[in-house]
Amino acid sequence: MRILAIIPAYNEARNITAVIEDLKSFRGDILVVNDGSTDDTAAIAKSLGAEVVSHPFNLGIGGTVQTGLRYAYEHGYDMAIQFDGDGQHRGDQVFKILELVQKGEADLVIGSRTLPGGYKMGITRFIGSRIFHCLIRCLAGKAIHDPTSGFRCYGKTTIRLFSRFYTDDYPEVESIITAARNGLRVVEVPVLMRGRLSGHSSITRRKSAYYMLKVTLAMVVDAMRGRDLVGES
Numbered sequence: 001m002r003i004l005a006i007i008p009a010y011n012e013a014r015n016i017t018a019v020i021e022d023l024k025s026f027r028g029d030i031l032v033v034n035d036g037s038t039d040d041t042a043a044i045a046k047s048l049g050a051e052v053v054s055h056p057f058n059l060g061i062g063g064t065v066q067t068g069l070r071y072a073y074e075h076g077y078d079m080a081i082q083f084d085g086d087g088q089h090r091g092d093q094v095f096k097i098l099e100l101v102q103k104g105e106a107d108l109v110i111g112s113r114t115l116p117g118g119y120k121m122g123i124t125r126f127i128g129s130r131i132f133h134c135l136i137r138c139l140a141g142k143a144i145h146d147p148t149s150g151f152r153c154y155g156k157t158t159i160r161l162f163s164r165f166y167t168d169d170y171p172e173v174e175s176i177i178t179a180a181r182n183g184l185r186v187v188e189v190p191v192l193m194r195g196r197l198s199g200h201s202s203i204t205r206r207k208s209a210y211y212m213l214k215v216t217l218a219m220v221v222d223a224m225r226g227r228d229l230v231g232e233s
Helices: 016-021 041-047 059-076 091-102 123-139 157-162 170-180 205-225
Strands: 004-008 030-037 051-055 081-082 110-111 153-156 184-188
Touching: 004 016, 004 041, 004 059, 016 030, 016 041, 030 059, 041 051, 051 059, 059 081, 059 157, 081 091, 081 157, 091 110, 091 153, 091 184, 110 170, 123 170, 153 157, 153 205, 157 170, 170 184, 170 205
Parallel strands: 004 030, 004 081, 030 051, 110 184
Antiparallel strands: 081 153, 110 153
């Protein structure tokens, strides 16, 4: 199977070397999607041998991940891994999210920080995850305990779907609804994570409130739409 690791990165010059080095044992290709960075993220990634696609300006995490998935689809990859550029995800945990897709038992695997054996997140994020967990269960009939995790593995059908239909803004939760309502098998596995290597998250308290409201409304709208996107050309 051909596997692509997608690293969405925005001004991660201080972290990108460690992130790429952490993936050196990964038996696949590495793509850094440089989301309009104003620092040396792209140049450093290229110097380390990674493929780099750069946006001319910042699109946000949704557009960045979709660019990576579109690249995976157009280049015929069988699987794609989403691996954050801030150093929180660990290369030694990749096999955990790959295994079920490789075996044909899942279409989308989420590395969960809240299942037994996973990384313990902060209380605010934990509460938000519980709210989204309940909404996903009500709207899509799927129990996902860590719906905001960006450590994911996409199978070929999921790559095709999300290369065409993916949320621009805060996509993690909404993409689960889209996948589940299109009959894709979404599975969680416990993984270990670490804190950011350097820098700060762009999600402030004010943005967190906006995130909660926006995603909740979008989930309801998406559930009401109920289209079979997988079957669309």
